[in-house]
Amino acid sequence: MSGARVPVVAYLDIDTDDPHLTGWECDHCGAVFLDRRVACPSCTSADLTARRLADEGTVHAWTIVHRAPANVRTPFVAAIVGLDGGGIVKANLVGIDADPAAVYCGQRVRLATYPVGVDSAGTEAIGFGFEVEA
């Protein structure tokens, strides 16, 4: 095992004791997106700055996926989470039952990170999801 770790996507920063999501913010209109753009899709300014996104947020939309390709474990709770202060991400909700009675729009959630796979060189991929706030 190499012991190396990589984030599952570039907007997850794991090179810290405090793993967190990052995004790009438009200096002019404040729009937030997860990848570097040529210019802001909202106001067309090219002045964009990278910044940390919040760990806490709210469920905007959700579903429970029962049928997926064979190598995907089902069922799982998939959601769109709006982060406090800007940024909207797609992720699994973890630590709750895959039951429509357990999840709702407006639910408060918090970022969690965990291993999601290992490659042939022993490098571990770190992914993220959201836990329901107690």
Added chain:
Amino acid sequence: MAGDVWVVGAAMTKFGRYPDREAVHLGGEAARDALADAGLSIRDVGAVVAGCMIEPNMAGQLVLRQIGQTGAPIYNVVNGCATGGTAVRTAVMAVKAGECDVALAVGMEKMGKAGLLGVSTRRSDAPFEPSGPYGAVMPLEGVLGTNLMPGWFGMTGSEYAYQHDGVGFEQFAKVAEKNHAHSTLNPLAQYQKPFTLAEVMDAEMISYPNTLPMCSPTGDGAAAVVVVSGAKLRTLGLDQQARAVKIAASVITSDPYADGCDVRLDVNTLTRRAADQAYEAAGVGPEDLNLVELHDCFATAELCHYDNLRLCEPGGAGDFIDSGAPWRDGRTPVNVSGGLLSKGHPIAATGVSNVFEITTHLRGEAGARQIDGARVGMAHVLGGGVAGGWASVVHILEKAAV
């Protein structure tokens, strides 16, 4: 009538499975049937617009290799599940621009049993290598939420249900009950099998709240329409003039910026804009529509579109389906063809087949499924890509007042 554009020919293949035929054979058949319906030949066509989402490329040229390779200008268009509507819209533009008097729009698709769309299924133990705009090191389905279409539209439904009273699993299921019932009257539909509400709700859950009969199937098929200028229409026979259907509005929109629009599904804003622009252009309102063919890729989508297309009171889609209004004997019949859920959804054929369906009713030629006395109808499609981006196309058609 001078500036107007008219549908004078329309045809579709039965939607279903054609393991022994290529997409361009289906497209060629639909195109030839639409031209015959118009009393015209491929030699009369000044612009061909072809839609094909999956393959082949250059579908328009390959269709003409099937039916008559005239050297006419060909525009191949792709716009997700709105590809067919985009083909019709482009043909209308060609005529409106004065580039030609006769344009042919043809949409075709051979999907086979493609299964779930929208996600890469490749997964290996090869060394992690960041790729794509987000630097993903592995397929993300089930790792970071879902990118599967049933999941997308399940989430859309969850938002609508949260925002509006009286909307839940049962209201979404009622949409599928209705469309499957409607399809029993349509011999061109891929499926003609009715389901009770209980059968819909008890069926295999694909992605909550969409069960199997609440998801459109994969399938094969094609549809075509022939549009002409008013000047050209006057040169055609009286029978063709009497059967002509006016394109009162032809509108396409894309999704404007909204927070999180890359991961969040705002299928509503662009659809509302398209509908509002179409009503304005046609000088009609939702209350004037005798029937609507809308993009029910999933049952949850249809319910949202009642609201987006202004068919119900704002927020009132639950009451609208509960009241029976979108049934074929209701106030505003929706998807009397069976819709995508049961007529089928060969991707690029869908938006053209919706125009065929409305045209056929306005002509009074829809047989057992005819909506009696139909004079005004709307055809809507919505397309989205797995990396984000949406297109919505709305046409309003009117029976000719000759």
